[in-house]
Amino acid sequence: MNLEATQTETDFLVPFGETLLCLGQAFLTPKESERANALRDDLVPDLEALREATGVPAAGELDALASALRSTADAEGGLLRVYSRLFLAPPFPAPLNAGIQLDGALMGQSTxxxxxxxxxxxxxxxxEFRDLPDHLALQLQFVAFLHAKAAETEDREECAAIAGDARYFVRQLMLSWFPGWLEQLxxxxxxxxxxxxxxxxxxxxREVLEAxxxxxxALAPEVHAETAARPSLEEALDARMAPERSLEAPAACRVCGKEFAMGRDMVFMLQQLQARGLETEHLEACPDCRAGEMGLSETTVELPAAVSKHV
Structure with missing residues (x-):
């Protein structure tokens, strides 16, 4: 492999990765004073320094961000209060969980x-990360990790494959929900x-991700063969339950004795618990009996209007 020939093609990986890492940290809950202070005082200077290598974001965008962060930090309750009202306290108007934006539910197919x-x-x-795997902060940090991983390899094909995964992840699982999310903001x-x-x-x-x-x-102009051959979500769910497909047959409720269909997700959960030698009795009941045992009644989850109109 001729490293000199590919050096300019991969120069962007490290500064873009560091930029994404900074942004990922910025979307974590600013509950500690150190994190809130870093968000107010350090984020924009760090992005400005990285901008020399990436060309993004535009200087005007950074100026607007710096001004807005200072204004919010100086308001009553500071950055944490506003973050909580936007992303944590129901009805949260602009969820940071990609699954809600893409699927209208937590832990859906996108997740x-x-x-x-x-x-x-x-x-x-x-x-230590208390949120769900589809949180924007985790997504950004994962793509930053892929940039570092691609930059470290000296194998051109492996580098292109990792870049292909990063490109797919950003396009399909991040930028695809950004327009609606920005409208919510x-x-x-x-x-x-x-x-x-x-x-x-x-x-x-968004500007950084698009760039x-x-x-x-440019680094991976064609979808890597392994990425293109990735099974669909339905196939993946089928494959991970393949060893014990018999569990999909109607099961008898241990409480009322009535037959019920467990469903593929419940079957998978049952298999995972069994594989670890854990108790599964609580799953071997029909939905009505399971809810009754837990003191629950059937309910319907209503998403905030700002989310519902985009799903």
């Missing part, structure tokens, strides 16, 4: 696909002016 990407590259969630600002800080942060993040995809396309 399954994200987790397959994490596992494909040998990653599991840090136990636009709406939120009309009711909560201090939300401007995260609207500007969202715009900067990154262009570079990734």
């Amino acid at each position: 399954v696909e994200m987790e397959r990407f994490y596992q494909r590259h040998g990653l599991t969630r840090d136990r 636009d709406e939120a600002v009309t009711h909560l002016p201090t939300a401007e800080a995260w609207r500007q942060l969202g715009r900067v993040t 990154d995809v262009v570079y990734l396309e």
